[in-house]
Every structure is written in structure tokens, then in C-alpha cells.
Amino acid sequence: MLKLEQRPEPSRLWTYLTPPLAVAVTMIAGGALFALLGKNPVEAIATIFWEPLFGEFAFYYGPQLLVKGAPLILIAIGLSLGFRAGIWNIGAEGQYIVGAITGAGAGLAFYPADLWVVFPVMVVAGAAGGWAWAMIPALLKLRFGTNEILVSLMLVYVAEQLLAAMSLGLLKNPDGFGFPGSRNLQQYAPAHNAELVAGTGMHWGVVAALIAVIFAYVLLNRHVLGYHIRLTGQAPRAARFAGVRPKRLVLFCLGMSGALAGLAGMFEVSGPAGQISIDFNVGYGFTAIIVAFLGRLHPVGILLAGLLMALTYIGGEIAQSNLGLPAAAIQVFQGMLLFFLLAVDLFTNFRIRVIRPETA
Amino acid sequence: MGAELLNISGLSKAYPGVIANDTVSFSIREGEVHALLGENGAGKSTLVKMIYGLVKPDSGTMALRGQPFAPSEPRAARASGVAMVFQHFSLFDALSVAENVALGMETPPRMRDLAHRIREVSESYGLPLDPYRIVGDLSAGERQRVEIIRCLLQDPRLLIMDEPTSVLTPQEVEILFATLRKLTSEGVAILYISHKLDEIRTLCDHATILRLGRNVGTCVPSETTAREMAEMMVGSAFEQPESAGRDPGQVTLDVTGLSLASPGAFGTSLRNIHFTVRKGEILGIGGVAGNGQDELLAALSGEIRSQADAITLDGRPIGRHGPAERRAMGLLTAPEERLGHAAAPDMTLTENALMTAAQREGLVRHGFLRWAAAEGFARRIIEAFDVRTPGPDNAARSLSGGNLQKFVIGREVLQRPDVLVVNQPTWGVDAAAAAAIRQALLDLAANGTAVLCISQDLDELMEISDRFGALNEGRLSEIRPARGLTVEEIGLMMGGAHGMEVAHV
Numbered sequence A: 001m002l003k004l005e006q007r008p009e010p011s012r013l014w015t016y017l018t019p020p021l022a023v024a025v026t027m028i029a030g031g032a033l034f035a036l037l038g039k040n041p042v043e044a045i046a047t048i049f050w051e052p053l054f055g056e057f058a059f060y061y062g063p064q065l066l067v068k069g070a071p072l073i074l075i076a077i078g079l080s081l082g083f084r085a086g087i088w089n090i091g092a093e094g095q096y097i098v099g100a101i102t103g104a105g106a107g108l109a110f111y112p113a114d115l116w117v118v119f120p121v122m123v124v125a126g127a128a129g130g131w132a133w134a135m136i137p138a139l140l141k142l143r144f145g146t147n148e149i150l151v152s153l154m155l156v157y158v159a160e161q162l163l164a165a166m167s168l169g170l171l172k173n174p175d176g177f178g179f180p181g182s183r184n185l186q187q188y189a190p191a192h193n194a195e196l197v198a199g200t201g202m203h204w205g206v207v208a209a210l211i212a213v214i215f216a217y218v219l220l221n222r223h224v225l226g227y228h229i230r231l232t233g234q235a236p237r238a239a240r241f242a243g244v245r246p247k248r249l250v251l252f253c254l255g256m257s258g259a260l261a262g263l264a265g266m267f268e269v270s271g272p273a274g275q276i277s278i279d280f281n282v283g284y285g286f287t288a289i290i291v292a293f294l295g296r297l298h299p300v301g302i303l304l305a306g307l308l309m310a311l312t313y314i315g316g317e318i319a320q321s322n323l324g325l326p327a328a329a330i331q332v333f334q335g336m337l338l339f340f341l342l343a344v345d346l347f348t349n350f351r352i353r354v355i356r357p358e359t360a
Numbered sequence B: 001m002g003a004e005l006l007n008i009s010g011l012s013k014a015y016p017g018v019i020a021n022d023t024v025s026f027s028i029r030e031g032e033v034h035a036l037l038g039e040n041g042a043g044k045s046t047l048v049k050m051i052y053g054l055v056k057p058d059s060g061t062m063a064l065r066g067q068p069f070a071p072s073e074p075r076a077a078r079a080s081g082v083a084m085v086f087q088h089f090s091l092f093d094a095l096s097v098a099e100n101v102a103l104g105m106e107t108p109p110r111m112r113d114l115a116h117r118i119r120e121v122s123e124s125y126g127l128p129l130d131p132y133r134i135v136g137d138l139s140a141g142e143r144q145r146v147e148i149i150r151c152l153l154q155d156p157r158l159l160i161m162d163e164p165t166s167v168l169t170p171q172e173v174e175i176l177f178a179t180l181r182k183l184t185s186e187g188v189a190i191l192y193i194s195h196k197l198d199e200i201r202t203l204c205d206h207a208t209i210l211r212l213g214r215n216v217g218t219c220v221p222s223e224t225t226a227r228e229m230a231e232m233m234v235g236s237a238f239e240q241p242e243s244a245g246r247d248p249g250q251v252t253l254d255v256t257g258l259s260l261a262s263p264g265a266f267g268t269s270l271r272n273i274h275f276t277v278r279k280g281e282i283l284g285i286g287g288v289a290g291n292g293q294d295e296l297l298a299a300l301s302g303e304i305r306s307q308a309d310a311i312t313l314d315g316r317p318i319g320r321h322g323p324a325e326r327r328a329m330g331l332l333t334a335p336e337e338r339l340g341h342a343a344a345p346d347m348t349l350t351e352n353a354l355m356t357a358a359q360r361e362g363l364v365r366h367g368f369l370r371w372a373a374a375e376g377f378a379r380r381i382i383e384a385f386d387v388r389t390p391g392p393d394n395a396a397r398s399l400s401g402g403n404l405q406k407f408v409i410g411r412e413v414l415q416r417p418d419v420l421v422v423n424q425p426t427w428g429v430d431a432a433a434a435a436a437i438r439q440a441l442l443d444l445a446a447n448g449t450a451v452l453c454i455s456q457d458l459d460e461l462m463e464i465s466d467r468f469g470a471l472n473e474g475r476l477s478e479i480r481p482a483r484g485l486t487v488e489e490i491g492l493m494m495g496g497a498h499g500m501e502v503a504h505v
Helices: A012-036 A041-049 A058-085 A092-109 A118-144 A148-168 A204-222 A224-234 A236-242 A246-270 A284-294 A299-323 A327-344 B044-051 B074-079 B097-103 B111-124 B140-152 B170-185 B197-203 B226-234 B293-301 B323-329 B349-357 B371-384 B401-413 B431-446 B458-464 B487-493
Strands: A002-006 A350-354 B004-015 B018-029 B033-037 B059-064 B082-085 B158-162 B189-194 B206-211 B214-219 B251-260 B270-278 B282-286 B311-313 B331-334 B419-423 B450-454 B467-472
Touching: A012 A041, A012 A299, A012 A327, A041 A299, A058 A092, A058 A204, A058 A224, A058 A246, A058 A284, A058 A299, A092 A118, A092 A148, A092 A246, A092 A284, A118 A148, A118 A246, A148 A246, A204 A224, A204 A246, A204 A299, A224 A236, A224 A246, A224 B349, A236 A246, A236 B323, A236 B349, A246 A284, A284 A299, A284 A327, A299 A327, B004 B044, B018 B044, B018 B059, B018 B189, B033 B044, B033 B197, B033 B226, B044 B158, B044 B189, B074 B082, B082 B140, B097 B111, B097 B140, B111 B140, B140 B170, B170 B189, B170 B197, B170 B487, B189 B197, B197 B226, B206 B226, B214 B226, B226 B431, B251 B293, B251 B450, B270 B293, B270 B450, B282 B431, B282 B458, B293 B331, B293 B419, B293 B450, B323 B331, B331 B401, B349 B371, B349 B401, B371 B401, B401 B419, B401 B431, B419 B431, B431 B450, B431 B458, B450 B458, B467 B487
Parallel strands: B018 B214, B033 B189, B033 B206, B082 B158, B158 B189, B282 B450, B282 B467, B331 B419, B419 B450
Antiparallel strands: A002 A350, B004 B018, B004 B059, B206 B214, B251 B270, B251 B311
8 A cells, every 4th residue: 555654854855856757757648648649759759859959940949949938937937936925926927918018118109219228218117017017916915805816817818908909009000001019129229129149049038037047046045035935935924923024025026026027028029029919928927837836936947947848839839830739739748747747746745655554 | 440441452553763652551440530641752642542543553452341442443433432532622613512513423413402412411411511602702621521522422431531631720620520520430431641640649540651652650649649650751850940039120021901802703802911021030821722822922922013002121112013123122932833833844943043033143134144154043052952853954844842842942042032922832842841941931030031931831830930820811810929829819810610600510
């Protein structure tokens, strides 16, 4: 008979072992899924994980890894701070959209002036937009005790309507022949978040993501605020006893995750996407939740998880076009990753013991 | 006294790393009150859990009325006539007495019939209880009655009681003992777990004493002195805390008219509380659990704010200050609940040391943590208070209750507080550790700290306090010098029989 037994303390080994193990189990289960769909499982898995990095077109896909990974990491870092404290911002997608709108809006307000200050203003505006959007669930929570999960999630759909309204109204390109969508910021140099080194995919968003990783690492491991965040998440009553002010923490964590999501949106709209359009958002804000947990809410883990998730996105697209795998199968594959991570996570705190049936 | 009811022979149970019971044997006769005596961790709980079918023994046998007895689950034990009243009640606050009783039955009768039977049983055993009252409104003593009546409805032959008096006032203890005597006169055997020696001497016919999982002796309590039993329990004489002659100085902590609404539906509101604590004295506050102890501690620690001038420290109003500000001013606290309140279970001891000592011990500079200093402070606590742990990198939850308690108390004591407030400082701690903690409190007072000790252990309070008061339904009794107080006086200060009319047995 098998029995789960709680470990006296969390296993360090398993903390590091579970993510790679989850990836391995996902490959096996995903392979089985692809086989059932009539595809060669080895080829499919190789296409997803190998092709983007070492395949024939790696020169194209490699930079894409940074382009897709950066917003995921930037958003996930912000979310992880709140998740660590037990503050659940599920609406990063909405903050991402609003950050893109305010960032692009600030840039377009200067059009066509050629000033160096345009881009920094856009950065501030993008962060402020995301921050303000996240302040709505934060203030409602503090004032009326509403649930931040529901409010932040519902605000995503409000933000999507706002995005559509902006694409069709206020931010619509006056020279766009009536098509929805704003001017393309890639064609407005002062507002363009261009590659810093051509052909690498390295843009300001990538730099911001790396800074966020370092910032979060220092905050959580060296600063008293990070300590309070962890304490609140692990033992809320002990945190209050220690003197943590829960309300301030709610404001900080929601504000920070909103600002980082807003920044991600702003870097995306001014760079890879180029313009505000109805279908601007592609779900980075939701995927970042998976990234945050896959990375164990640890900054370095999130960095790796973000890149891994970007890899499955790109690899998944290749598998769709080359092998004809349905998009839904790729999404299931990505979902499996979180599913198996949570499953094997059990071994961090529990161990399996084989017990012989006892004689009574 | 009747025939042999339960015979236990060579019962052993081992858990990873610890042998909880090592070939324990004894027997209980019908109509006898049999005490099971031992320190925390001596294996009393494991033993009764085996009798009640919660834990399976590794080896050894039990026999009930001569028949082999090996309950696989509590239901089987209950069917054989074994019932148990746990130390911690398993009752739902929001339900009525009858509903709670029905929840524990396999085939509950109709509520009206059940209420009728509850009333019947409660009256015949001198435990008056209204079946329609909501449990959340009952005192601890009344809740215990619900648990006892729940057991009596099963018509048990053996009733196991785990530390039943720890939540009762002296008067309530008398009522309970009368009930137990009535039960034994009907032939019911009672297995009575306790470490309170005086009680055992008045109530029990036989005692089995456990130490480190072994049966180290049996005795007839009425013919054995408390001291002899204590030495059998502990295995050797241990240091009794020593109180140096103290000279109370000026008032530091002054609480005047402190009233607070209860934070939760079934919490206790504090009502117009007045007291002062002087430098170098220990003020003991007793009372049955749930009469406002947690709320008083929260009000003093700053977790709950009050009117600014309801609490003053050296004349400065601090009622509106938060925990961190109060700590900076020299008012330190140690709450009752170790895991989750006084310490974060999954954090290391170093991180837990940081929890309350960050400011006073200079473990934070410009908002950045000084890990090396924090670890040093954790090491100092571990050394000074003899905390048994491999090192400060271990998680708090890996420590035993007593060791974690030493760590939590040590963390506050080593910060040289001006005022220290502790709640249940030795709860669930073995005798040696409890003595060490009490000694630390006495030493602190001798060095001029004002100590406020909230506890449900009256022996402890009488041993260390200079003055004594009791909490009863959120009100604090008059504060009186501890020396010379009789048990009856203390009982009345704690609220007598707690709103229950004295039973007519």
C-alpha cells in the first residue's frame, strides 16, 4: 500500500527537481496525445522543443523567443509578488491592454514631433495605465472587501471593450482609410521600441524584463518588504503580529503587478505589434499566470519558465504549420505543463511511503 | 470495584524517529477511575488513540471483558462500548447542542426525540444543558458537557477523558467530578488522562505512570504524595523556578477602560478592563479559555487598535500604535498559538527570528535585511534557551511544540523588553522546558521588566505571579496579591461555575 506522508520540512531537492520533471512528464503525456491524433510523437515533441532553437530557421525563431518571452516574464514577475503574499491578480491581461493604450496614446499625442522625450513619456504612461487599472480592484478590496480575483478578471473584459473603442475611435489612424487601428508606431521613430541590436529580438521590453527579474530577486531575498510579502503569504496572522500592514501590501502588490503588465503592453504595442488594434492582445496576461507558477514564484525560475513557455508557443506554431497539429492540441499541451507541475509539486512537501498491510 | 474490563498487554507503537509506546501493560476494572499520568510526549495520547481505534499498535494485544479487542476505527471502538472526550472539542459553533450531537451519530433519531434524551441524560448525571442552545454561545465548561453527553448517549462501558479539567474553573471541576463518580457507581470505568496531580489524588483509584513511552509504575494516588508521583513522571527531580525577592518599581503599562468589540462572531468582547503592571513585577491573568485572553493579547500587541489613551506605556498613549511601533517602544508580546501566529511554520528559524526582532536587534538597515545578523540572533536564542534543533536553517514546523515555544519566548526575552506580555507561555511544553521558561520570566522581572502572564494554568500563575486577576467573559476581576489566595477565591474570580447552576446529583 502506498501512503503519503508529510515531510518535516519542504525538500530542497524536490523544489528544484519538480519543474524539469513536470516538463519531462508533459513531453510523455503530450507525445501520447499527439500519437492519438495520428502524428509521430517524437517528431512533434522535437518540433516544439528543438526546431525553434537548433532547426534550420533558428536564426528567425531565436529572436522570437525573446520577443515572446519578455512580456511573459515581465508580467509574471509582477504577479509572483502578489501571489507570494496571497493577493491574486488574475487580470494582468486587462492591465496589459490598458498599459498599451495609455503608452501608445501618450506617444501618438506627440505625433509627429521628433523629440527624444517621447519614448520615456510612453514608458511612464504605460506603467501608470496598468497601475491605475490594477488600483481599481485594489481600492475596491480595501474599501468594500471585494474579491480581487473576480474584479481584476472582469476588468479584463472591460479593457477589451476599451481597446476596441480606442481602435475604432480616439486612437484610430486618421490616414488609415477607415480601417480600425491606430497609426503604426514602428513608423514613428521617436515612439518606436526598435530592436537594440538588429536581428536579436532584443528590445527595451527585454531589458525591462531582465531588470524586473533582478529587482524582484533583491526585493524578495534582501529587502524587508519582500520578507513581509513572503510572511503574509505563508502565515497572514503571524504577519499582522509582526507589524505588516496588509492594506499597504495589497496596494503595493496589485500596483506593482499592474505597472509591470502595463509596461509589457506598452513595449509590445510600440515594438513587435506596432499599433493598437482590436485584436492586439493575445493572452500574455493569462499565460503569465502559468509562467509565474511554473517558475515557482521565484524570479530566476520565472525567467526560465518564461523562455520555456515562449518556446512552446513558437514550437507550437511551427508544429501547426509543418505537421498540421490543431491549435487546440498545442493549448492542451501548454495546459498539461501547469497540471503536471502542480501534481509533482506534491513531492516537495510529501513523500510516498510503502507500508505493508498492518496486522491488527 | 468490579471485574476486569480492559486489559492491555505489551502494547507498542513507533513513529519514524520516536517510540511513542514501548510494551505498555495495565488493566482497568469496571467502576474504577484509572489515571494515566505523564508529561507531554510521554505517550499518553498515542496509548488512548490505540484504545479508541485511531491508531493501530505495532505489537501487543488488548482484551475487553476477556475478549480480544482490536478496533480498526473509532466506530468499532464505540460499538464495543468505548467512548472518548477529547481535549479539543470537535463542535460546530453555529449549530445547536442537539444538532452537534446528531452529527456524531450514525443513525440520528428525530431532533425532538434526541433533544428529549439529551435533557434526560443531562439531568440524571447532573450536567444541565439546554439542547436547543447554539454551541457558539456556550462556555468552555458547557461545551465539554456536550461532548460528555454525546458519549453518554452511547451508553459506554469505558469513558476516556483527555485532560478534561484544563478548560474548567475549580467549581466546574467539582461538578465534573460528581458526574464521574456517579458514572463509576453505575459500573462505568473511566480512563482519566491528566498531569494535574492533586486532581488525580482526589478522583482516581489507580494510576499508571508513563515516561518516554514506557510504563514506569503504578500507584494508588490517594496513598502517594504528589511529589512522589511527579518524580515518577519526570524520572528525576527538576529545578523548581526560584523567585528572587522583587521590589516593584513604578507603573509602566497602564490599561484604563479598555473596551473592544469582538472581532469575530464567536469571539469575546473586552469590557472595561483596568490594570497596571509595575517594573519588576509579574501580573498573572487567569481564566478559562475563550474568556478574552486572545483578544487582550491582540489589544496589547497592537494587532487590534483601541482608543489611544486606553493603553499607556510610561505615560505615553499607545492604543493607536501598531505592533512595530509598540515593539520599538519596548512593549513585546508572545501569543499563545505558536504555529501561524507567533511563528511562520514554513520559514526557517532565522527568518522567524527576524519576525519581531528586526528593529530592536538591528537586523534591518535602510530597509535591507542583514541575514548574517539575523542568523546570529537566531543562534543566540537557540543557545540561551536550549532549543533542540540541528540549526537556524531548519523550518519552524520541524521543531517540537516545546522547543518552538522556547524559541518564541526566547526571541522576546532576549530583546530586553520593558514590558513583556505572554499568553500561555508553557502550553504543551514538558516540565523541564516549562520550568526553564518560568525561570526566564522570573529573571526578566528581577531585572526590572514588567511581565504580564496570561495563562490557564493556575499552578503556574500562583508560582510566578506577584498579583493575580482573572478574565471572565471579557471582564477582568479585581487584581489581588497572589500570595494567600485560596482555590475558592480564585475560582470565584474566574466566574465560579460560569453561568451554570450547580448540579443536583
